[in-house]
Amino acid sequence: MNIYDVAKAAGVSIATVSRVLNGSPNVRAKTKEKVLHVIEEAGYTPNIFARSLGLNTMKMIGVLCTDVSDIYYAKAVSIIENALRGYGYDSILCSTGNKLEDKQKCMDLLLAKRVDALILIGSTFKEAADNSHIEKIAEKIPTIIINGVMDVPNTYCVACDEFKAMYDNVVALYKKGCHEILYLYDAETYSGTQKLNGYKQAHKDCGWPVASELIIKVNKNMQEIEEALNSLLEKGHTFSAVLASEDQLAIGAMNALLKKNLKVPEDIPIIGFNNSMLCECTYPPLTSVDNMVETLCTMAVNVLTDVFEGKSVTHKMILSGKLIERGTFKI
Amino acid sequence: MNIYDVAKAAGVSIATVSRVLNGSPNVRAKTKEKVLHVIEEAGYTPNIFARSLGLNTMKMIGVLCTDVSDIYYAKAVSIIENALRGYGYDSILCSTGNKLEDKQKCMDLLLAKRVDALILIGSTFKEAADNSHIEKIAEKIPTIIINGVMDVPNTYCVACDEFKAMYDNVVALYKKGCHEILYLYDAETYSGTQKLNGYKQAHKDCGWPVASELIIKVNKNMQEIEEALNSLLEKGHTFSAVLASEDQLAIGAMNALLKKNLKVPEDIPIIGFNNSMLCECTYPPLTSVDNMVETLCTMAVNVLTDVFEGKSVTHKMILSGKLIERGTFKI
DNA sequence: TTGAAAGCGCTACCAT
DNA sequence: ATGGTAGCGCTTTCAA
Numbered sequence: 278m279n280i281y282d283v284a285k286a287a288g289v290s291i292a293t294v295s296r297v298l299n300g301s302p303n304v305r306a307k308t309k310e311k312v313l314h315v316i317e318e319a320g321y322t323p324n325i326f327a328r329s330l331g332l333n334t335m336k337m338i339g340v341l342c343t344d345v346s347d348i349y350y351a352k353a354v355s356i357i358e359n360a361l362r363g364y365g366y367d368s369i370l371c372s373t374g375n376k377l378e379d380k381q382k383c384m385d386l387l388l389a390k391r392v393d394a395l396i397l398i399g400s401t402f403k404e405a406a407d408n409s410h411i412e413k414i415a416e417k418i419p420t421i422i423i424n425g426v427m428d429v430p431n432t433y434c435v436a437c438d439e440f441k442a443m444y445d446n447v448v449a450l451y452k453k454g455c456h457e458i459l460y461l462y463d464a465e466t467y468s469g470t471q472k473l474n475g476y477k478q479a480h481k482d483c484g485w486p487v488a489s490e491l492i493i494k495v496n497k498n499m500q501e502i503e504e505a506l507n508s509l510l511e512k513g514h515t516f517s518a519v520l521a522s523e524d525q526l527a528i529g530a531m532n533a534l535l536k537k538n539l540k541v542p543e544d545i546p547i548i549g550f551n552n553s554m555l556c557e558c559t560y561p562p563l564t565s566v567d568n569m570v571e572t573l574c575t576m577a578v579n580v581l582t583d584v585f586e587g588k589s590v591t592h593k594m595i596l597s598g599k600l601i602e603r604g605t606f607k608i
Numbered sequence: 609m610n611i612y613d614v615a616k617a618a619g620v621s622i623a624t625v626s627r628v629l630n631g632s633p634n635v636r637a638k639t640k641e642k643v644l645h646v647i648e649e650a651g652y653t654p655n656i657f658a659r660s661l662g663l664n665t666m667k668m669i670g671v672l673c674t675d676v677s678d679i680y681y682a683k684a685v686s687i688i689e690n691a692l693r694g695y696g697y698d699s700i701l702c703s704t705g706n707k708l709e710d711k712q713k714c715m716d717l718l719l720a721k722r723v724d725a726l727i728l729i730g731s732t733f734k735e736a737a738d739n740s741h742i743e744k745i746a747e748k749i750p751t752i753i754i755n756g757v758m759d760v761p762n763t764y765c766v767a768c769d770e771f772k773a774m775y776d777n778v779v780a781l782y783k784k785g786c787h788e789i790l791y792l793y794d795a796e797t798y799s800g801t802q803k804l805n806g807y808k809q810a811h812k813d814c815g816w817p818v819a820s821e822l823i824i825k826v827n828k829n830m831q832e833i834e835e836a837l838n839s840l841l842e843k844g845h846t847f848s849a850v851l852a853s854e855d856q857l858a859i860g861a862m863n864a865l866l867k868k869n870l871k872v873p874e875d876i877p878i879i880g881f882n883n884s885m886l887c888e889c890t891y892p893p894l895t896s897v898d899n900m901v902e903t904l905c906t907m908a909v910n911v912l913t914d915v916f917e918g919k920s921v922t923h924k925m926i927l928s929g930k931l932i933e934r935g936t937f938k939i
Numbered sequence: 940t941t942g943a944a945a946g947c948g949c950t951a952c953c954a955t
Numbered sequence: 956a957t958g959g960t961a962g963c964g965c966t967t968t969c970a971a
Contacts, residue, residue, distance in 0.1 A: 279964055290942045295966060305940060325722055326666065327964035329657040330947050335721070337700070344686065348885075351682035355675065355703050362702070362714075367721060369668070370701040371693070372686050383693075390666070390698060391656055499888045525889070532891045554679075557830045558856070558889045560863045610948055621958045626950060636956060658948030661963050 278321045287315040298323055329391075337367045338581070339387030341380070342398040345372040348553050349523070353398045353423065353574050360578035366393070381410050394419045394581055398574075399466060419584045421577045424568075425467040426593060433584065435576045435594045437568040439468055439550075442598030443475030444482075446520055446548050446566065449600070449608050451483055455518035455546065459509070460492045461502065461530055462522035472522045472550065490514050495526060502529030503536070517545060518606075524549035524556055524565055531559060531605065546606035561604025568598045609652050618646040629654055660722075668698045669912070670718030672711070673729040676703040679884050680854075684729045684754065684905050691909035697724070712741050725750045725912055729905075730797060750915045752908045755899070756798040757924060764915065766907045766925045768899040770799055770881075773929030774806030775813075777851055777879050777897065780931070780939050782814055786849035786877065790840070791823045792833065792861060793853035803853045803881065821845050826857060833860030834867070848876060849937075855880035855887055855896055862890060862936065877937035892935025899929045 280298075284291040289308060296304045297312040304312075315321070329335040338361055342350040350372075358368045369392060371383040387395060395418060397411070408427055414420055415431040426434045450458055460476050462469055473492070480487045491514065495502050509516075519534075521527035527549035531541055541547055541561060549556060549565035556563040576594060583590045602608060611629075615622040620639060627635050628643040635643075646652070660666040669692055673681040681703075689699045700723060702714040718726060726749060728742070739758055745751055746762040757765045781789055791807050793800055804823070811818045822845065826833050840847075850865075852858035858880030862872055872878055872892060880887060883898035907925060914921045933939060 281964080291965080292942055292944095292967080293940085296941090299966080303940060308940080322720055324661070324964050325720060326657055326660040326664070327947090328966075330655070330661050330949085330964080331966045333657070333947080335657065337721075340701075345676070345689065346683045346686035348679055348682070351679070351685075352677045354682075354701070355677035358676065358701055358703050359705075362717075367700050367702075367717065369698050370671075370685070370689055371698075372689050374690075386693075386698065389653055389656060390668075499893075525885075528889045532889075532893075535891045554856075555886070555889050558859045558863075558886050560866045560891070562830075562863075612948080622949080623951085623958055623960090624956085627957085630950080634956060639956075655948050658963085659950075661948080661965085662950045664963075 278319055279324065283312065283315050283319065283321050286319065287312045333391070334393055335391065336365055337369055337390070337392045339371065339384070339390070339392040339395045340368045340398070341371045341373060341383055341387070341395060343373055343375055343380075345370065348525075348555065349551050349570065350398055352553070353570050356571055356574035357396055357398070357578060360575055361581075364578065364582050377407050380407065384410065384414050388414060388417060392418065393585070394421065396421045396423065396577060396581070397425065398423045399425070399468060419581065421581055423573055423577050426595075428592075433577075433580050433590060433592055433594075435573050435580065435596070436468075437573060437596050437598050438471075439566075439568060439598060440471040440475040440478070442566045442568065442600070443472040443520070443522075443550070444479040445475075445600070447476055447479035448483065450518045450520070450546065450548070450606075451479075451485075452608075453518075453546065456485060457488065457491060457516045458518045458520050459506075459516040459530070460520050460522075461495055461505075461526040462492075463495055463497055463526060464522070469522055476520060488514075491516055495529070497523070497525050497529075499529045499532065502526060503533040506530060506533045519545060519547040521548070522550050524551050524553045524563060527563055527565070527605075528555060528559055531563070542605045542607075548600070548606050552601050556601070556603060559605075564603045564606040565601055566598045567601050569596050572596060609650055610655065614643065614646050614650065614652050617650065618643045664722070665724050666722065667696055668700055668721070668723045670702065670715070670721070670723040670726045671699045671729070672702045672704060672714055672718070672726060674704055674706055674711075676701065679856075679886065680882050680901065681729055683884070684901050687902055687905040688727060688729070688909060691906055692912075695909065695913050708738050711738065715741065715745050719745060719748060723749065724916070725752065727752045727754065727908055727912070728756065729754045730756070730799065750912065752912055754904050754908050757926075759923075764908075764911050764921060764923055764925075766904050766911065766927070767799075768904060768927050768929050769802075770897075770899060770929060771802040771806040771809070773897045773899065773931070774803040774851070774853075774881070775810040776806075776931070778807055778810035779814065781849045781851070781877065781879070781937075782810075782816075783939075784849075784877065787816060788819065788822060788847045788849070790837075790847040790850045790861070791852070792826055792836075792850065792857040793823075794826055794828055794857060795853070800853055807851060819845075822847055826860070828854070828856050828860075830860045830863065833857060834864040837861060837864045850876060850878040852879070853881050855882050855884045855894060858894055858896070858936075859886060859890055862894070873936045873938075879931070879937050883932050887932070887934060890936075895934045895937040896932055897929045898932050900927050903927060 552567035880896035
């Protein structure tokens with residue numbers, strides 16, 4: 278069943294059917310009704326491929342992240358997908374994994390599918406190679422980057438000032454008398470680097486040395502975190518607080534400490550990052566930095582629709598994070 | 609830049625360009641090279657809309673779930689998306705929320721986008737109305753249902769036998785002397801009903817009465833769970849173990865109990881469901897039923913590709929769950 | 940208000 | 956091995 282069949286059945290031309298389909302006002306009510314009736318009757322659905330061919334858009338956005346099964350990205354994807362749908366856009370999801378090559382392949386795939394825009398969550402990356410790839414993409418379609426910042430035409434960045442958030446964490450801990458702060462991180466993304474730099478800068482500004490052995494890179498694996506902590510302690514290093522770039526890492530540390538019969542926060546306060554659902558899964562619940570995913574993602578989609586509408590849009594928007602105090606640390 | 613431009617620049621016909629594009633063997637190596645060179649030079653990308661129009665497929669699958677930000681669905685989506693991409697299919701994601709109407713709207717949207725198939729995660733639903741809608745969809749495209757079972761043509765179900773898994777949980781607790789088992793659940797999906805029925809049936813088969821006040825419906829909200837537990841205890845009801853339809857609920861209960869200075873598992877063993885990442889976030893870590901999302905999702909995608917290839921496929925595949933013993937309960 | 944017809948850019952069949 | 960060409964099903968412009 279195509280538009281010709283509908284036209285024939287309704288006794289009109291395909292142009293008229295098309296007008297009805299697209300809500301043109303230039304159709305007599307009676308004609309419209311007739312056409313609509315045929316459509317309804319036959320259960321006709323316009324062929325979107327043909328439509329897209331003429332219009333050169335399918336109203337679809339590529340949404341790219343390293344791993345949707347990660348609680349943080351999942352949240353972001355959820356919000357973005359919903360917001361986009363609210364604007365009549367569908368989302369093609371690509372959960373790329375960490376390999377640069379795969380990310381690029383996904384972007385190319387999405388580009389080949391002629392998506393109207395790209396939303397990159399939690400990118401960009403440390404590798405310059407990759408950013409150049411984004412530049413190429415951005416030449417063709419608007420590209421929104423969530424929690425990454427780069428200065429490239431047709432690229433729009435919305436991010437949380439995680440540098441400052443982490444900086445403030447350190448200062449807050451210092452004020453409580455915690456001067457040896459274990460720092461756990463797992464990724465060297467833009468966001469990861471920002472946080473680590475905040476940690477370091479705060480030390481400098483406070484006039485304390487950064488103890489490099491207290492900065493540990495781990496995977497999001499509870500056992501691995503426990504082992505890292507144990508090995509640290511065995512080597513005789515001590516720390517009086519834990520800061521992590523992700524809630525999950527903080528929780529790994531927390532459980533390792535609890536296992537050693539240490540009290541949290543009495544012996545060692547802990548602050549996570551992301552303010553994810555995980556914070557309420559521990560006992561005591563985890564104090565964490567809310568980096569505003571929801572706002573970030575909503576803004577990202579709004580920016581995008583503004584771009585589509587040709588409005589002038591800021592290329593960089595930075596929000597502040599916010600410490601959510603729970604059981605593991607209070608200011 | 610279109611296929612005509614490429615043809616002209618390469619001094620061949622569009623048919624030849626098309627052949628090169630689609631890897632036809634019937635092109636002289638030299639010709640192929642020439643065309644490829646032009647394509648490379650010009651950075652030409654075939655217009656997928658035109659291609660789709662002719663082929664009547666864009667190699668895209670609609671993936672539908674109630675909430676991608678939920679850790680369980682996120683995992684499933686992640687696996688499905690990756691597996692599909694491995695087969696050259698992209699995923700359009702729809703995180704619908706719980707309202708029946710929205711789910712239907714999403715399915716229709718996806719259908720209008722002419723996806724090649726639909727994968728429904730964690731559906732189907734208790735409402736008969738919805739299932740009839742699925743029937744209509746399945747008339748047009750193959751529909752895979754993960755953790756839901758229905759008997760409809762062109763519909764393929766892969767599910768975990770959660771009835772049995774929960775049944776076994778009850779039996780295992782009984783054997784340990786726990787006869788009053790609090791049951792927490794949050795959703796009346798197919799899966800939710802299966803689990804609850806397993807809980808009830810096990811009681812029956814063991815000759816124990818089901819205490820209806822011990823079956824509590826809650827939302828995935830820690831505070832609400834705590835309140836539900838407290839109110840239960842205040843009313844003088846007691847229980848010697850906790851079973852939950854989802855890890856998160858189990859954890860809510862666990863934290864409420866810890867807050868009351870009860871010991872887990874010494875005073876009260878707890879078993880969650882889904883074997884999610886959350887299990888390792890608590891202390892002690894949560895014993896939980898692995899309902900095989902990964903396998904389920906991989907199978908789902910395999911079933912789909914088999915269907916596409918016209919192979920004959922079982923319409924119902926049921927896997928067994930598996931108890932993963934951690935700190936909160938051991939057999 | 941309506942219709943005729945020219946694209947949109949590709950695939951695949953039929954010739955050669 | 957290559958070319959010509961008829962679709963695929965829509966939108967939109969131009970006429971009437």
